[in-house]
Amino acid sequence: MLLRKVSQSSALCGSILRIPPVLSGGQRHAGAVVAVQNVRLYASQAAEAVLEKPAAVGSDTAGKVEMKTVAAESKSFAVNIFKGQIATAQVFPYPSALNEEQEQFLRELVGPVGKFFEEVNDPAKNDALEKVEDHTMEGLKEMGAFGLQVPADLGGLGLSNTQYARLVEIVGSHDLGVGITLGAHQSIGFKGILLFGNPAQKKKYLPKLATGEHLAAFCLTEPASGSDAASIKTTAVQSPCGKYFTLNGSKIWISNGGLAEIFTVFAKTPMKDPKTGEMKDKISAFIVEKSFGGVTHGPPEKKMGIKASNTAEVYFDNVRVPADCLLTEVGGGFKVAMNILNNGRFGMAAALSGTMKGVITKAVDHAANRTQFGNKIHNFGAIQEKMARMTMLQYVTESMAYMISGNMDSGATEFQIEAAISKIFASEAAWTVTDECIQIMGGMGFMKDAGVERVMRDLRIFRIFEGTNDILRLFVALNGFQNAGNQLKSLQKALKNPIVNAGLLAEELTKRAKRKAGLSTGLTLQGSVHPELAQSGELTTKAIEQFGAVIEELLIKHGKKIIDEQFVLKRVADTAIDLYAMVVVLSRASRSLSQGNASAQHEKMLCETWCVEAHDRIMQDIKRLRSSQSRQLFKNLRAISSAVVENGGVVAPHPLGF
Amino acid sequence: MSGRVLVGVKRVIDYAVKIRVKPDNSSVVTDGVKHSMNPFCEIAVEEAVKMKEKKLIKEVVAVSCGPQQAQETIRTALAMGADRGIHVEVTGKEYETLGPLQISKIMAALAKKEEAQLVILGKQAIDDDCNQTGQMTAALLDWPQGTFASEVSFEGDKIKVVREIDGGLETIKINMPAVITADLRLNTPRYATLPNIMKAKKKKIANMKPADLGVDITSRLEVLRVDEPPQRQAGVKVETVEDLVSKLSEAGLV
Numbered sequence: 001m002l003l004r005k006v007s008q009s010s011a012l013c014g015s016i017l018r019i020p021p022v023l024s025g026g027q028r029h030a031g032a033v034v035a036v037q038n039v040r041l042y043a044s045q046a047a048e049a050v051l052e053k054p055a056a057v058g059s060d061t062a063g064k065v066e067m068k069t070v071a072a073e074s075k076s077f078a079v080n081i082f083k084g085q086i087a088t089a090q091v092f093p094y095p096s097a098l099n100e101e102q103e104q105f106l107r108e109l110v111g112p113v114g115k116f117f118e119e120v121n122d123p124a125k126n127d128a129l130e131k132v133e134d135h136t137m138e139g140l141k142e143m144g145a146f147g148l149q150v151p152a153d154l155g156g157l158g159l160s161n162t163q164y165a166r167l168v169e170i171v172g173s174h175d176l177g178v179g180i181t182l183g184a185h186q187s188i189g190f191k192g193i194l195l196f197g198n199p200a201q202k203k204k205y206l207p208k209l210a211t212g213e214h215l216a217a218f219c220l221t222e223p224a225s226g227s228d229a230a231s232i233k234t235t236a237v238q239s240p241c242g243k244y245f246t247l248n249g250s251k252i253w254i255s256n257g258g259l260a261e262i263f264t265v266f267a268k269t270p271m272k273d274p275k276t277g278e279m280k281d282k283i284s285a286f287i288v289e290k291s292f293g294g295v296t297h298g299p300p301e302k303k304m305g306i307k308a309s310n311t312a313e314v315y316f317d318n319v320r321v322p323a324d325c326l327l328t329e330v331g332g333g334f335k336v337a338m339n340i341l342n343n344g345r346f347g348m349a350a351a352l353s354g355t356m357k358g359v360i361t362k363a364v365d366h367a368a369n370r371t372q373f374g375n376k377i378h379n380f381g382a383i384q385e386k387m388a389r390m391t392m393l394q395y396v397t398e399s400m401a402y403m404i405s406g407n408m409d410s411g412a413t414e415f416q417i418e419a420a421i422s423k424i425f426a427s428e429a430a431w432t433v434t435d436e437c438i439q440i441m442g443g444m445g446f447m448k449d450a451g452v453e454r455v456m457r458d459l460r461i462f463r464i465f466e467g468t469n470d471i472l473r474l475f476v477a478l479n480g481f482q483n484a485g486n487q488l489k490s491l492q493k494a495l496k497n498p499i500v501n502a503g504l505l506a507e508e509l510t511k512r513a514k515r516k517a518g519l520s521t522g523l524t525l526q527g528s529v530h531p532e533l534a535q536s537g538e539l540t541t542k543a544i545e546q547f548g549a550v551i552e553e554l555l556i557k558h559g560k561k562i563i564d565e566q567f568v569l570k571r572v573a574d575t576a577i578d579l580y581a582m583v584v585v586l587s588r589a590s591r592s593l594s595q596g597n598a599s600a601q602h603e604k605m606l607c608e609t610w611c612v613e614a615h616d617r618i619m620q621d622i623k624r625l626r627s628s629q630s631r632q633l634f635k636n637l638r639a640i641s642s643a644v645v646e647n648g649g650v651v652a653p654h655p656l657g658f
Numbered sequence: 659m660s661g662r663v664l665v666g667v668k669r670v671i672d673y674a675v676k677i678r679v680k681p682d683n684s685s686v687v688t689d690g691v692k693h694s695m696n697p698f699c700e701i702a703v704e705e706a707v708k709m710k711e712k713k714l715i716k717e718v719v720a721v722s723c724g725p726q727q728a729q730e731t732i733r734t735a736l737a738m739g740a741d742r743g744i745h746v747e748v749t750g751k752e753y754e755t756l757g758p759l760q761i762s763k764i765m766a767a768l769a770k771k772e773e774a775q776l777v778i779l780g781k782q783a784i785d786d787d788c789n790q791t792g793q794m795t796a797a798l799l800d801w802p803q804g805t806f807a808s809e810v811s812f813e814g815d816k817i818k819v820v821r822e823i824d825g826g827l828e829t830i831k832i833n834m835p836a837v838i839t840a841d842l843r844l845n846t847p848r849y850a851t852l853p854n855i856m857k858a859k860k861k862k863i864a865n866m867k868p869a870d871l872g873v874d875i876t877s878r879l880e881v882l883r884v885d886e887p888p889q890r891q892a893g894v895k896v897e898t899v900e901d902l903v904s905k906l907s908e909a910g911l912v
Contacts, residue, residue: 113852148852
């Protein structure tokens, strides 16, 4: 009853997954297992798979395979659910990543930062002026807000990720425009120097960046290269003497573009392939100073939201960049870019959880005081549902943010899927929550003075920048598939030596048999989850089992072509997101119950309600992924889209005929 | 003169919090409630730090009496620029009955011990509004006092203090060592910046008990009952002067 399906393709050029011919049933012991061979990409390159054109991947990436990914056990929860496994190390118990000293220090910081944003920063003014007021910028610089994660010996505060998240939450709850100004500077602008800079680079640049004397900007996007970051056209040609690079190109929509002194710029550098000797274009990352000359910027863009944040085009015209401004090495730029974005994502979830808190407070204040139909409106079911959903979304986002920051602080190296999930979830949750807040407030919510419409406008960009949610969904799904495929590959290896691996093979057989029969495969969250949440734990476990099964089925059905099945990938990602969301609230609520917190019963209710609804969504999606009706639906969707594109607009003629 | 200034800082319930009385009317609810430095103490710290920045004095020592949490208040003073702190540990019942008399005894003892040139306090605390500690401290030390200070300046070996009094402003010149209490308009306290909070971690806070200073902190007062202010009653409108007079005589007011 093991699966035996042939899905082979001889077209290997630019392929990401290759499925070999199936091993025939009679060949070895336990029947055939389709294996995925030669899965070549590891974490960051999975992004490459999505973003790079096939031609750019080329055969040289094969050389870069990290073989350890194949054999090593991943600790990431998200990675393992694709294999139908539960890895609890990073999710249970809910991490507490602050020691006593860090916690005390953080407590001391929270007061002054909050006070500053309540008393000095004026978000409405910033929005109207389309810039952060000068005295506010000065105050933020004095406060040390521009170097939160720079090591203390270089003039920063040396905050850990969790501490940073807590402060960024305060900023998020008051003014997202300021949040982006700060974030574009330190979360991505000079993060490259923090993560990849050599000691000389760090010493040279970080002190002035930490005090805010110099601002930084992250320069990747170009007019023709947004999601497809690997297709950038800015060039950096190395001089014959090797001492400098000449940078030419233009970048658009760069936050802090008009204010920055230091730019992290990504450009294509022609380099010789060591094996073949041919010249290839690889992306490299550079620290570029405005003082190098040739760096100019356009006027501030007029935007829908985050108006206080400066967004501008940046032009590089024959800029001479010294070779020692390279970050890592020539050709290492893509990895630098992906790591920077990955490293800063938790910050977004933290900031947005703060935004949601603020907005929920406004909604509650209104609902508790507004009387209509002889009753305070919070007594009506329609309002109650809104408030409850808003609360759950905020609880999940907050739980994700601090789980990920806690994991990062504890030394976890694998969190990219979780980080991506948190960005997707947080940005969409914040949008929904703010939208519902305006709805609860009615006409008032629509008015500028209430301060909520500004938040709504500020939030829209969060689903777009730092990796659009659509791309990130593909990333989550493909990364998961690739890891699941690796496991199948290990199985194939095991099959080669069935006697030695008899135990493993028998185990795998039984697991699949049980899954197919709908029986539990022994997977359990018991022991990790608080007994009072056992039922929700059960729902999660069942969902993970079925998820693992459907992933395998999809891999076998589509093989390497899975990368093109975006309708499928989206639903797979949505399920993975829901699963991670379930587990983070289970973890947090379990901790509250164990600690006997006053809010424990309330959190239990949040957790249970969330899990029931998430489980339903997941089961529905899995059903659809298996059904032939959805295949037809996808075909229809595709066809509708083609027709509309061909027609340059809607196709159906007007009902009136003209 | 030693160039050392002692500043007393008190941990009180934050001014923005809505105060609630405990159900047993014994005191006010403090558990889980946000606390911060008394605003007038902030002004006192700010004045001392300003003096140091102008090089008029050499060292600012922040003092607070209370349980473990008092150290947070001292740290805020350190973050504002004080050089070191002294935490006089008082807990439990003794802390609940701590008042101006006890504090002034402690401050006097410390002023002598530290050979302070000046003791600067807030004019009153926003929780008990006693407005006594500064005055009592000066009396115990037999030092001059400049209370309700809205302006302080050094003139040779004396201190000129402009005091806010009911009639207006009074300017006095007093000898040092002296006690000064800060009023609202003395200065605008600075925000503690995050780098300063970080630097404050390295500054020292000495621990001691009242007994170490030879001070007896038994209270002479007993709080019988704490009540919320009475709910404001609605007023009554009258049409004519006659009505007004009759209502007033009914109430026994004329």
